[in-house]
Amino acid sequence: MQLILRQGRVVDPSQKLNRVMDVGIDNGRVAALSPKIAEKGRREIDARGLVVFPGFIDMHVHLREPGREDAETIESGVNAAVRGGFTGVACMPNTQPVNDCEAVTAFILSRAREAAKANVYPIGAITKGSQGKTLAEIGEMRRAGIVAISDDGHPVGDGQVMRRAMEYSRLFDIPVIDHCEDRELAAGGVINEGYYSTVLGLRGINPAAEEVQVERDAVLARQTGARVHIAHISTRHSLAAVARAKKEGVALTCEATPHHLLLTDAAVAESSYDTNTKMNPPLRLREDADALVAGIVSGDIDVIATDHAPHSIRDKMLEFDHAPFGIVGVETAVSLICDRLVRPGILPLERLAELFSANPSGILNLNRGTLAKGAYADITVLDMERKLEVRPEDFASRSRNTPFAGWKLCGGPAFTIVKGKIVWSV
């Protein structure tokens, strides 16, 4: 056997497993799974004390190539991803040019093959140039390898365009991922509208800007029968709308980011206008963050995704009003969630596996998220006792824009394995 992980705790909800076992890998696939594999591996990992999961997938990242290679390339992005414990990432189409046709999709996939680390799953644009007007070449992109469509960053305002996109997505059995934001209601704001926007003198984004679009999408998803996934959900009312639609049988799913789970808009004040607390949607209230945490525990939220949005230091150095939205996330997400939610006993390991692996795989139809015999040997191994400090200067990403610098965390990746190959280890 090519590789054997010895005596790690295997947590795989797809097989209802949470027990100490050996995992044998051959030809890039899981070849054996048992309390003790008698055979010897060409290579063996002593996984005692470690937790072995189906590979984690970050279904919302921005890799910036083509167009903004100063902030991130596909290669630097996947290096960052595997360092953060991710075996796969789905990348948003808002590159320059936008991924709205076969040529850009093919380019991304060829760069990902050269990097040969994490799996890269391109997401195509909903509309040409993400301009919100006419549908992109969705069928063509699907044949080239996209796994979903989204105009992330440029929300589709026109309900009729969104309805057509949903109808069209059904032909290819791909989800529509929506960045829910009513641009008129958002009114050029830069921070959550509330106490802190007032005391800091910053333009506010009313939570309704997100909530009305979530409600619209729930209605359209029911109408069209399309699978719709709400990106970076941030308010308690948005979440309640998703939960309601799910109960009615609408094919609606959603994701939350670590920063919306762990931070609130108070961070903007506490950091004295650090632009690394500026993201879209903005950090919200304590009640919202608490509702999101309850949602990842209960299953109302399906996925944790980072919205990894690299920006160069020069761009983020602007004053708060003018700095771009977004923060990097792939190198901190898993440790943040382990430290703040898993270790304190809020989030069970089985839920962690669903949120980071089985559910993103299922939503994007990636045929992953399991360690069943015969499955791709994409594996994330965590050391729940690993102590680390978030040090942006050590990031593999080309960008450093994180609000978590200096945080001391316990729990993090130990090995990242893609198709049986160890692509990163601590």
Ligand SMILES: [Zn+2]
């Ligand atoms: Zn977005």
Ligand SMILES: [Zn+2]
């Ligand atoms: Zn995004």
